[in-house]
Amino acid sequence: MPRVVKQKDIRQVEVLDQALALFLEYGYDNVSLNDLLAVSGTSKGAFYHYFPSKEALVTALAERSAAEAFDRLKPVFEQAGANALERLNAGLAASYEVKMAMGAPEQLAAMASLLKPHNQALFDQIITIWEDLFRPVLTEVIAQGVYEGVFDTFDPEGVGDMIQGFAASMRKTLVGTLNAPDPTSRQEILDVCVKRLKLYGIATDRILGLPDGSTVVLDRKQVEAMIALLSPQPPDGSAT
Template sequence: MPRVIKHPEIRREELLDHAQALFLTLGYEKASLNEVITAAGASKGAFYHYFPSKEALLEALAERFARQALAGVQDVLDDPGLDPLGRLNGLLAQSRRAKIDTAPEAWALFETLFRPDNLVLFYRINLAASASFSPLLVKIIRQGVEDGTFRTFDPEGVADIVMQFGMATQGVIAKAIAGGSDADMDVAIEALENRVRLYEIALDRILGLPDGSICIGEPGYVRAAMTARRRTNSGKAQ
């Protein structure tokens, strides 16, 4: 059989696909580079050409997660008809829609990432997301300060707080996963709905906006996203 020559970027993506599958199945800590290389059907020389270490592989995988998330909000960033508040709420709305649309897959990912042997992967994905989204948030907030929409003395600090809000909700989700029962899920939904309302009020205050200006979660959003796990699991049981 003649050797198939693939474009380097295609080959790199394939290696990342195999690494992601193994990390999510075995856990980042347990999966070895040799297992990734074997699963990908690559030579060690070819693999190390793209990723000289497991750390480099992890970095590339986290960056890919961040790029995919960024691509999902690009239309909001490029919309010339949005003012700073509209753009910020547009980013939050796009994030809500993405979470609803991909909720079953996201739950499977959460359940895997929250395993102790995947905490490094979870942490690096969040770092990569922050590195990608924080500059965009800073730009939007600065534009809002310049046109008088927002009132804050530290746009970078506000962007950091927004990113921390997102990470802080993971604890509530982790408890829902650990509990597993419908009662545990209902408690988690109520806690997360309260947390979202608190974050909205906090952002309104931090940005000097009237109450109700920032919308992180529309009615029913939290329940729809959280109960996707129930629907997925019940479907598997049938």
């Protein structure tokens, strides 16, 4: 029977899917190149043809995930008939729903080891992929708000960068708290995250020249849902 030769793009997608499944099950640092080769049935030479390294594969996963989220969220940020604040809030609210639907909390938990010092460069690269993709949309919304008189800032792109920086900082805070050496109860994690989100919301309002409470932030119930997916455990934080 003749061997079936798949197109490179199709095979790359398959390898990405198989690698993501491994990362979700075992965690990024616990998956070796040999594990990736075994699960994908790919030779080392073929793997390097698709991805120069394990890090390059993770970068490709981040690019794919960011592109999928962008395709879903861009129409929300650009909705017609809404003012800039309404568009911004709709986009921020929708980003939570999209990320939950895409399994972002589980993926974040699987990639938690990227926060370790030896993986910092790769983590920063992943954050940059997301920020570069969404920066033009955020900049356009904020610039439109300035034009409408809804926002008051002299640097729309800079404000967009700050909003994205808050999101990146929140991810680090959440994963770092969950992976602290000393056991932390889910309630304590929840309290820390809700307090930090309130701070970021107020900071966003003030750099946009808005009254406190104008921009949406995740509520306690939404944060609790994220924590449950990131680290399934009893409310008291004890291991099951």
